[in-house]
Amino acid sequence: MAFDLDGRRVWIAGHRGMVGGALCRRLGNENVTLLTADRRALDLRRQADVEAWVQANRPDVVVIAAAVVGGIKANDAYPVDFLYDNLAIQTNVVRASAEAGVSRLMVLGSSCIYPKHAEQPITEETLLTAPLEPTNQWYALSKIAAVKLAEAYRKQHGFNFISVVPTNLYGPGDNFDLDQGHVISALMRKIHEAKRDGRDEVEIWGTGSPQREFVYVDDAADGLVFLLRHYAALAPINLAGGEEVSIRQLADILAEIIGFRGRFKYLTDRPDGMPRKLLDGSAVAELGWRPHTTLKAGLTKTYRWFAETGGQGRVP
Numbered sequence: 001m002a003f004d005l006d007g008r009r010v011w012i013a014g015h016r017g018m019v020g021g022a023l024c025r026r027l028g029n030e031n032v033t034l035l036t037a038d039r040r041a042l043d044l045r046r047q048a049d050v051e052a053w054v055q056a057n058r059p060d061v062v063v064i065a066a067a068v069v070g071g072i073k074a075n076d077a078y079p080v081d082f083l084y085d086n087l088a089i090q091t092n093v094v095r096a097s098a099e100a101g102v103s104r105l106m107v108l109g110s111s112c113i114y115p116k117h118a119e120q121p122i123t124e125e126t127l128l129t130a131p132l133e134p135t136n137q138w139y140a141l142s143k144i145a146a147v148k149l150a151e152a153y154r155k156q157h158g159f160n161f162i163s164v165v166p167t168n169l170y171g172p173g174d175n176f177d178l179d180q181g182h183v184i185s186a187l188m189r190k191i192h193e194a195k196r197d198g199r200d201e202v203e204i205w206g207t208g209s210p211q212r213e214f215v216y217v218d219d220a221a222d223g224l225v226f227l228l229r230h231y232a233a234l235a236p237i238n239l240a241g242g243e244e245v246s247i248r249q250l251a252d253i254l255a256e257i258i259g260f261r262g263r264f265k266y267l268t269d270r271p272d273g274m275p276r277k278l279l280d281g282s283a284v285a286e287l288g289w290r291p292h293t294t295l296k297a298g299l300t301k302t303y304r305w306f307a308e309t310g311g312q313g314r315v316p
Contacts, residue, residue, distance in 0.1 A: 002229045003104055003160075011035040011059035013044060013093050014066025018173040019108065019166075022221035023063060030225070035059050045088040047095070054096040061104045061228065062097045064090055064146070070180040072135045072205065072273055077179070079138040086142035094149050098159055106228060107150045109165040109236055111213075111277050112140045121280040124165070124236050133274045147236050154234055163236035164227055167279045171217030171302050176311030184214065187251060188303060189311065191260045200262035206272035208248035208264070213278045215242035216298035219291035226289045240281030243295040253296060257303050 010027060014020040015036040027034055035057055042053050044066055068078075068085045075082055090107065097105045114122045115130035127147070132140045150161040170184040178186050187204065194202045215223075223239045231237055245253070251264050281290075293301075 003232070005061065005225075005229060006031050008060040008103070009033045009035055009058065010061040010063070011037075011054075011057065013037075013062065013064050013089075017065055017067070017069075018171060018175070018217050019169060019220065019224075020063075020065035021173045022171065022217040023065060023224060025218065026221040026225050032061075044092055045085055047088075047092045050092040051096040051099060054100045054102075058100060059097070059102055061106075062093065062102050063106045063108070063224065063228070064093050065108055066093070067108075069139070069175070069182070071182045071186060072271055074180045075136045075139055082136075082138035083142050086139065087145055090142065090146035091149065094146070094153065094161070097161075098153050098157065103160060104228060105150065105159065105161040106224065107146045107161065107163045108224075109143045109147050109163055110139065111165060111167050111279055112136045112274070113143045113147065113165065114277075114279075116274050120276050121240075121278040122238070123280045124238055124283065127236065135271050135273050151234055160232065162227070162231055162233070164224060164231075164239050165236050165279065166220055166224075166239040167213045167215050167242055167281075168277070169217045169220050170214055171298060172305040173217070174302070174311070176306060183212065183247065184250070184254075184299070184302070185311070188254055188258070188299075188306060191251070191254050191258050192303075192307065194262060195258055195260045201265050202251075202260070202262065203265045203267055204247065204251060205267050205270040206247065207268050208251065208266045209246055210272045210274065211244055211246050211276040211278065212250070213240060213242045213244045214295055214298070215240070215291045216293040216301070219293050219298075223284065223289050223291065226287070227284070230287050231284075237283050238279040238281055239284055240279035241285060241290045244278050245295065253299060254303075257296070257300055
């Protein structure tokens with residue numbers, strides 16, 4: 001049976017991030033009470049503070065969208081932040097939610113939790129069957145732990161906790177820092193600044209050959225709300241079904257949108273990451289959900305927002 005969100009108190013942990021912000025926008029259309037806590041008021045890495053906040057605010061539904069995130073460069077430079085901080089955030093929120101008896105909790109995984117050389121498209125059953133991609137192993141390990149912790153609470157205590165593994169997401173509210181951002185946001189900023197400064201060359205890490213699938217963040221938020229209502233199984237479920245392109249193709253699409261007419265220099269001595277990362281979205285499609293924003297339309301919306309705000313403004 002579908003889980004009824006009507007009248008529920010919903011805590012989006014990480015509401016200031018790209019995914020958390022999109023969830024707040026999407027849930028603004030529902031009859032729910034949104035609960036949020038700014039990081040200056042609540043440090044999710046501190047167990048006692050998290051437990052006290054949850055007991056005081058009594059959410060019915062919790063979505064863990066809070067995380068330390070970034071691309072290959074950031075993962076390589078800050079392994080402690082990506083492993084320890086994410087473990088602490090997720091463990092504290094899951095434990096506090098269980099102790100408060102929340103009705104529903106959703107853990108967000110990441111497509112990087114799957115093996116480096118997983119058969120494509122990647123099914124949920126592939127988890128933990130082979131080694132991870134070394135360039136993002138710290139983040140991946142923390143996310144695997146969160147997925148398994150949600151499973152453990154279901155198995156031992158019967159809680160209605162679920163795990164969702166989104167594919168690569170992008171959109172307004174993303175992190176456009178060149179060191180911390182993922183491929184779309186970092187590449188969009190690089191190309192934008194090259195055009196602005198009159199430069200005719202943009203450097204891109206790797207060969208440009210890796211294949212990636214992308215889903216616009218507001219589509220993803222709609223999918224997450226759909227799964228809150230309609231998914232209740234023990235195993236994680238992929239949130240996928242977007243468009244797959246190579247990094248070279250992505251760069252060309254962004255150049256067209258931004259109006260950059262220079263060239264790209266691929267730094268082939270730098271890591272590519274996983275050669276291909278396409279998630280199998282058949283399970284969520286069978287439940288009745290698919291994304292609807294095309295890649296070019298989503299990138300155009302994202303660039304318009306970035307150009308207007310510098311990547312720092314409020315998302316409408």
